[in-house]
Amino acid sequence: MAISAAQKGIADVRSAAMPPFADVVEIHKAMVFSIAWHFLRDRALGEELAQDVFLELHRHWASIKSPEHIVFWLRKVTCNRCIDVVRRRKLRRETSLEESPEPAMLERVQDPLLSAYLQRMVASLPERQRLLVVLRYQEGMEPEEIARMLSMNASTVKTQISRALELLRAKTAQRLKTQREGEGDD
Amino acid sequence: MTEFEQQLTRALERREPSAGFTSRVLTAASQQQPARPRWQALRWALVLRVAPVMAALLVVVGGALYQRHERVERGEVAKRQLLLAVKIAGAKLHDAQQRVVSIGEIRAAGIEEEQ
Numbered sequence: 001m002a003i004s005a006a007q008k009g010i011a012d013v014r015s016a017a018m019p020p021f022a023d024v025v026e027i028h029k030a031m032v033f034s035i036a037w038h039f040l041r042d043r044a045l046g047e048e049l050a051q052d053v054f055l056e057l058h059r060h061w062a063s064i065k066s067p068e069h070i071v072f073w074l075r076k077v078t079c080n081r082c083i084d085v086v087r088r089r090k091l092r093r094e095t096s097l098e099e100s101p102e103p104a105m106l107e108r109v110q111d112p113l114l115s116a117y118l119q120r121m122v123a124s125l126p127e128r129q130r131l132l133v134v135l136r137y138q139e140g141m142e143p144e145e146i147a148r149m150l151s152m153n154a155s156t157v158k159t160q161i162s163r164a165l166e167l168l169r170a171k172t173a174q175r176l177k178t179q180r181e182g183e184g185d186d
Numbered sequence: 187m188t189e190f191e192q193q194l195t196r197a198l199e200r201r202e203p204s205a206g207f208t209s210r211v212l213t214a215a216s217q218q219q220p221a222r223p224r225w226q227a228l229r230w231a232l233v234l235r236v237a238p239v240m241a242a243l244l245v246v247v248g249g250a251l252y253q254r255h256e257r258v259e260r261g262e263v264a265k266r267q268l269l270l271a272v273k274i275a276g277a278k279l280h281d282a283q284q285r286v287v288s289i290g291e292i293r294a295a296g297i298e299e300e301q
Contacts, residue, residue, distance in 0.1 A: 022208065051211050055214055137195045140195070
């Protein structure tokens with residue numbers, strides 16, 4: 001009897017703290033969709049994946065304990081789904097950043113264009129590094145937090161992120177140099 | 187955070203999915219069944235795993251019990267046959283004894299008459 005009263009108490013606390021499912025979708029749709037979109041670089045596929053993630057959340061709604069748990073759960077499931085999609089459908093060929101082609105468009109490296117350029121460069125990173133960069137810079141997660149979520153070593157996360165940054169920085173610097181040389185010739 | 191990292195953060199800022207995303211999710215969610223609780227799924231997994239083992243065990247134990255029953259039954263039949271044989275042999279012996287006794291008596295009577 002005492003146990004059931006305690007359980008009821010816990011359930012009451014949970015229901016008081018938990019927002020309705022519709023609000024959860026509204027609040028977190030940008031987060032889930034953006035992780036998928038930045039990882040897959042395919043809007044339709046990103047939306048499909050985000051929808052699947054929310055449907056899975058709906059199926060497991062009873063096991064969700066708190067609003068913080070929702071965020072953790074959504075990020076984790078989205079990351080796993082992204083990797084599954086890439087591996088299953090072979091959507092993207094594995095190309096290293098050095099091998100990835102320069103954008104064909106002659107763009108001046110101004111902020112919006114630099115953003116688009118950086119997005120393309122991030123999308124060309126290897127799966128794991130791409131995921132870590134998205135979580136670090138889109139979601140603003142700390143390396144320790146990412147490591148906990150993806151069951152990785154924190155130092156491995158830091159190393160992978162710094163390697164990815166190094167590559168991105170080198171590639172961007174090279175691009176800026178080429179840009180300046182082009183402008184100098186003019 | 188370096189300037190480059192800030193640029194990266196701006197490049198990777200969150201985006202909204204297309205309009206109507208929430209209503210699409212809610213419609214699809216209303217049509218789906220909630221997942222079975224974990225203990226229920228585990229229970230079924232356990233039942234599915236244990237059922238063949240239990241069936242095999244039932245067959246083995248059943249077979250052993252049937253064999254034992256057969257053996258006891260055969261023993262009972264043999265016992266009844268042995269008792270019958272002993273009874274028949276007893277009757278025969280009794281007959282033979284009776285004959286021997288009557289022959290003896292006849293002989294004794296013959297001797298007495300001669301004297």
